Amino acid sequence: MQKINIEDIEYIAMGSTVLGTGGGGDPYIGKLFAKEAMKKYGEVSLIKASELEDDALVVPIAAFGAPMILVEKLFSGDEFIKAFEMMESYLGRKIDAVMPAEAGGLNGVIPFSIAAQKQIPLVDADGMGRAFPRLEMTTFTLHNIPVSPITQADEKGNRNVYHTIDNTWGETLVGATTIQMGGSCAIGCYPMSGRQLKDAGVHGIVTYAKSLGKAILDAKKLNLNPLDSLIEKAAAVKLFTGKISAISVKTAGRWNKGVCEIIGLEDFQNSIMELDFQNEFLMAKKDRKPVAITPDLIVLIDAENARPITAETIQYGTRVVVLGMKANQQWRTDKGIELAGPKKFGYDEKYIPIEELNKKIEDVL
Amino acid sequence: MYYKIGVDVGGTNTDAVLVSNKNVILAKTKQTTSTTISHGIENAIKNVISEGNIPTEKIKYIMLGTTHCTNALVERKNLNKVGAIRIGLPASRALPIMTDFPEDLKKILGKHNYLVHGGYEFDGRLISPLNEKEIKGYLLKMKGEVESLSITGIFSKTLPNQELKVAEWAKNVLGTGIKISCSHQVGGLGLLERENASILNASLKGVATKMVTAFKETIKKLGLNSQLFIGQNDGTLMSLEQVQEFPVLTISSGPTNSIRGAGALSKISNGIVIDVGGTTSDGGVLVNYFPRESTQSAQIGGVRTNFRMPDVVAVGIGGGTTIRIQKEHCQLGPDSVGYQLKEKGIAFGGNVLTISDVFIAEEQLQIAGASRSEILKKEISKVMNLPYERILQKVKETIQIAIEKLVDTLKTDGKDIPVIACGGGAFLLPQKIAGASKVVFPEHMEVANAFGACIAQISSEEEIVINTIQKNEKNELKNLLEKVTTNLLQKGALASSIDVLMKESTPLAYLPGAVKLKVKLCGDFIS
Numbered sequence: 001m002q003k004i005n006i007e008d009i010e011y012i013a014m015g016s017t018v019l020g021t022g023g024g025g026d027p028y029i030g031k032l033f034a035k036e037a038m039k040k041y042g043e044v045s046l047i048k049a050s051e052l053e054d055d056a057l058v059v060p061i062a063a064f065g066a067p068m069i070l071v072e073k074l075f076s077g078d079e080f081i082k083a084f085e086m087m088e089s090y091l092g093r094k095i096d097a098v099m100p101a102e103a104g105g106l107n108g109v110i111p112f113s114i115a116a117q118k119q120i121p122l123v124d125a126d127g128m129g130r131a132f133p134r135l136e137m138t139t140f141t142l143h144n145i146p147v148s149p150i151t152q153a154d155e156k157g158n159r160n161v162y163h164t165i166d167n168t169w170g171e172t173l174v175g176a177t178t179i180q181m182g183g184s185c186a187i188g189c190y191p192m193s194g195r196q197l198k199d200a201g202v203h204g205i206v207t208y209a210k211s212l213g214k215a216i217l218d219a220k221k222l223n224l225n226p227l228d229s230l231i232e233k234a235a236a237v238k239l240f241t242g243k244i245s246a247i248s249v250k251t252a253g254r255w256n257k258g259v260c261e262i263i264g265l266e267d268f269q270n271s272i273m274e275l276d277f278q279n280e281f282l283m284a285k286k287d288r289k290p291v292a293i294t295p296d297l298i299v300l301i302d303a304e305n306a307r308p309i310t311a312e313t314i315q316y317g318t319r320v321v322v323l324g325m326k327a328n329q330q331w332r333t334d335k336g337i338e339l340a341g342p343k344k345f346g347y348d349e350k351y352i353p354i355e356e357l358n359k360k361i362e363d364v365l
Numbered sequence: 366m367y368y369k370i371g372v373d374v375g376g377t378n379t380d381a382v383l384v385s386n387k388n389v390i391l392a393k394t395k396q397t398t399s400t401t402i403s404h405g406i407e408n409a410i411k412n413v414i415s416e417g418n419i420p421t422e423k424i425k426y427i428m429l430g431t432t433h434c435t436n437a438l439v440e441r442k443n444l445n446k447v448g449a450i451r452i453g454l455p456a457s458r459a460l461p462i463m464t465d466f467p468e469d470l471k472k473i474l475g476k477h478n479y480l481v482h483g484g485y486e487f488d489g490r491l492i493s494p495l496n497e498k499e500i501k502g503y504l505l506k507m508k509g510e511v512e513s514l515s516i517t518g519i520f521s522k523t524l525p526n527q528e529l530k531v532a533e534w535a536k537n538v539l540g541t542g543i544k545i546s547c548s549h550q551v552g553g554l555g556l557l558e559r560e561n562a563s564i565l566n567a568s569l570k571g572v573a574t575k576m577v578t579a580f581k582e583t584i585k586k587l588g589l590n591s592q593l594f595i596g597q598n599d600g601t602l603m604s605l606e607q608v609q610e611f612p613v614l615t616i617s618s619g620p621t622n623s624i625r626g627a628g629a630l631s632k633i634s635n636g637i638v639i640d641v642g643g644t645t646s647d648g649g650v651l652v653n654y655f656p657r658e659s660t661q662s663a664q665i666g667g668v669r670t671n672f673r674m675p676d677v678v679a680v681g682i683g684g685g686t687t688i689r690i691q692k693e694h695c696q697l698g699p700d701s702v703g704y705q706l707k708e709k710g711i712a713f714g715g716n717v718l719t720i721s722d723v724f725i726a727e728e729q730l731q732i733a734g735a736s737r738s739e740i741l742k743k744e745i746s747k748v749m750n751l752p753y754e755r756i757l758q759k760v761k762e763t764i765q766i767a768i769e770k771l772v773d774t775l776k777t778d779g780k781d782i783p784v785i786a787c788g789g790g791a792f793l794l795p796q797k798i799a800g801a802s803k804v805v806f807p808e809h810m811e812v813a814n815a816f817g818a819c820i821a822q823i824s825s826e827e828e829i830v831i832n833t834i835q836k837n838e839k840n841e842l843k844n845l846l847e848k849v850t851t852n853l854l855q856k857g858a859l860a861s862s863i864d865v866l867m868k869e870s871t872p873l874a875y876l877p878g879a880v881k882l883k884v885k886l887c888g889d890f891i892s
Contacts, residue, residue: 066875077459182486
């Protein structure tokens with residue numbers, strides 16, 4: 001068990017932006033929300049899943065909705081408490097701990113506010129180890145843990161409970177009502193036992209996010225280059241260095257799809273990288289050959305200040321570094337690749353682990 | 366035939382240019398910025414008029430670029446007592462007003478912050494209706510304790526009605542003298558950033574009124590009858606009435622004016638502009654005669670806003686930058702002697718080696734009262750305890766490396782592009798820079814900022830979210846375009862000169878049918 005204070009939230013929020021791989025919503029609002037709650041209710045205990053009783057009840061709490069809405073129609077705070085309490089009364093027992101559903105983006109920090117307010121621990125685990133655009137894309141699904149019952153509340157007080165036939169329907173139905181709620185809401189989902197979480201979670205992810213954030217934010221103090229310390233901490237592969245030369249975006253269904261083109265600099269002169277994104281970055285191709293493929297993590301970093309860039313704020317001319325990071329082992333199984341691999345997002349390419357893709361290139365060179 | 370005067374008030378110098386209606390510079394000057402800013406302005410204007418020797422009644426426009434508001438915020442001086450109302454309950458309660466403000470500023474401004482029921486959804490439905498009793502209750506609490514009021518409503522960019530209604534009630538309760546800042550007129554989408562901008566705007570109203578009054582008096586004292594304008598952060602102009610309404614928009618107009626001025630002087634539309642002052646060299650990118658904007662949210666006085674500021678990268682190299690050489694390493698700055706060059710510089714009998722001293726010794730810079738080249742070279746060598754030629758070589762090398770890095774940082778791709786020099790310290794820039802197709806030192810480059818103020822146009826912009834399931838996107842964009850055009854004509858633009866700077870429709874992720882529309886137009890003044 002460790003105590004998380006307001007200062008730690010800064011680090012975790014920065015690390016969550018890295019794990020957001022371009023999506024997941026900007027954690028700025030989530031960070032302020034968590035800090036406000038912790039100012040009022042104090043520090044939060046972060047525990048390992050192994051510290052939980054096997055029969056403990058753990059519930060991931062998340063913000064659900066459109067990133068643009070979340071920055072204009074700010075949270076009331078009550079929607080999260082309602083989603084939480086509704087789950088308790090529906091299941092007829094107290095929730096023992098909360099956790100993030102996805103550690104990437106906004107939802108990496110949101111659960112701290114509920115943990116602080118309810119004075120219960122937050123588990124150092126999530127169901128993605130990154131951000132993904134759909135609710136069913138979790139390691140929990142891989143372990144056949146149902147997303148339902150899902151509790152949903154908006155800031156006005158409207159509430160719903162869902163029983164869906166599978167986890168994909170959870171995304172579909174909650175997505176549809178969220179629009180009627182004005183584009184954002186809070187949900188409680190994947191209620192599970194301590195035992196289930198021990199088997200199915202991506203463990204240590206909050207601590208990991210904190211260490212990534214520390215690598216970036218503390219580098220200056222330690223007279224280190226923030227980019228180098230991030231690469232070292234994340235054991236990341238530097239896939240490319242260059243400048244953004246073109247961006248094209250279109251909306252397909254509920255997702256922003258796009259391609260961002262980067263012209264090479266330094267060691268990558270005369271090369272071009274194409275980054276495909278659907279909210280998150282999903283495929284990186286160097287000179288038309290894939291060098292990183294979902295579910296492995298693709299992170300776009302501003303070369304000037306080593307801050308991660310979200311897909312919504314990509315701008316022509318920015319000097320960037322593209323990093324690749326290994327996905328959690330659970331994503332690299334056949335089932336994992338089927339749920340969040342390239343085919344799921346409509347790509348023809350087959351998933352090849354990032355270390356193999358980049359070893360091959362080194363061999364050719 | 367008529368004339369224009371452009372004035373730029375900087376930290377060190379107040380520059381002015383006298384320009385013909387065909388944008389030809391007829392006279393220019395650099396004056397020290399005095400503690401009473403209007404004295405500097407007065408002297409600068411007087412100077413160009415007498416030098417230009419033209420009939421004063423033919424000076425039709427005077428354009429001022431100034432740091433009054435920036436300074437007030439940075440120094441936390443003369444700010445108004447602000448009351449802030451946010452319309453949106455039950456939404457937004459989790460993040461109070463001024464959540465992320467620096468503590469000292471919150472202490473000065475944050476005594477009357479109230480969240481009230483109201484607000485809209487992205488598609489125009491109500492979150493809650495307004496409650497007149499609730500709002501008037503809070504207004505009564507503020508009575509006599511605030512000088513200006515900021516009003517921010519959720520999705521007021523799409524529907525400003527509630528903000529306007531609250532403004533009306535505020536005038537009933539607090540009297541018509543209350544200065545009001547409505548967020549939908551100040552910032553873009555993103556509630557906290559827009560609210561912050563609106564609060565800063567409200568806090569600056571007193572400063573703006575004082576500045577405008579002083580500016581008017583100065584002009585009157587000079588016996589001029591010109592129309593007056595003040596520069597905005599996007600390189601366009603505001604009338605004095607607008608400045609009093611939206612003072613926060615004057616912040617950061619300086620770099621914009623330099624970049625636009627340098628583009629116009631050199632007649633180069635795309636390239637990199639390096640503005641060298643006394644302390645820093647500020648590099649910006651010129652795209653079609655306008656500065657490229659930064660993606661990062663702009664911090665003003667430590668407060669996060671959503672203004673789009675020019676993307677400027679600074680390095681610590683200016684005319685007054687100090688030079689230190691230890692062993693084989695040459696260190697430039699980051700400190701500068703600034704306006705004390707004539708006391709501290711070796712060329713003026715001081716004992717600090719500055720970049721200006723070296724260029725005076727090289728006879729590439731002339732300043733009255735400086736030592737002659739040969740004597741100065743010996744003097745520099747003595748103070749630094751190194752052969753002069755060695756020092757010169759080291760300094761030039763170090764400048765070269767730093768400037769080349771700056772150019773490389775700013776460039777969008779590997780292609781060589783022109784670099785345009787400007788500012789009072791432009792003499793120190795190398796004639797050749799790696800990555801630059803050419804380095805241009807345009808005539809009048811030392812007053813590019815004042816010239817930039819002179820050639821500025823006026824602009825108008827709007828940003829809204831629509832639901833294309835309910836509304837036709839093309840019609841909505843057309844309506845928005847018409848609205849912005851009407852605004853621009855009201856501001857005094859010549860209809861035939863109106864140009865589209867931006868016309869965007871961006872679909873929003875996770876919201877089928879929702880589209881963000883943004884339109885920005887600019888135009889010339891009717892002359």
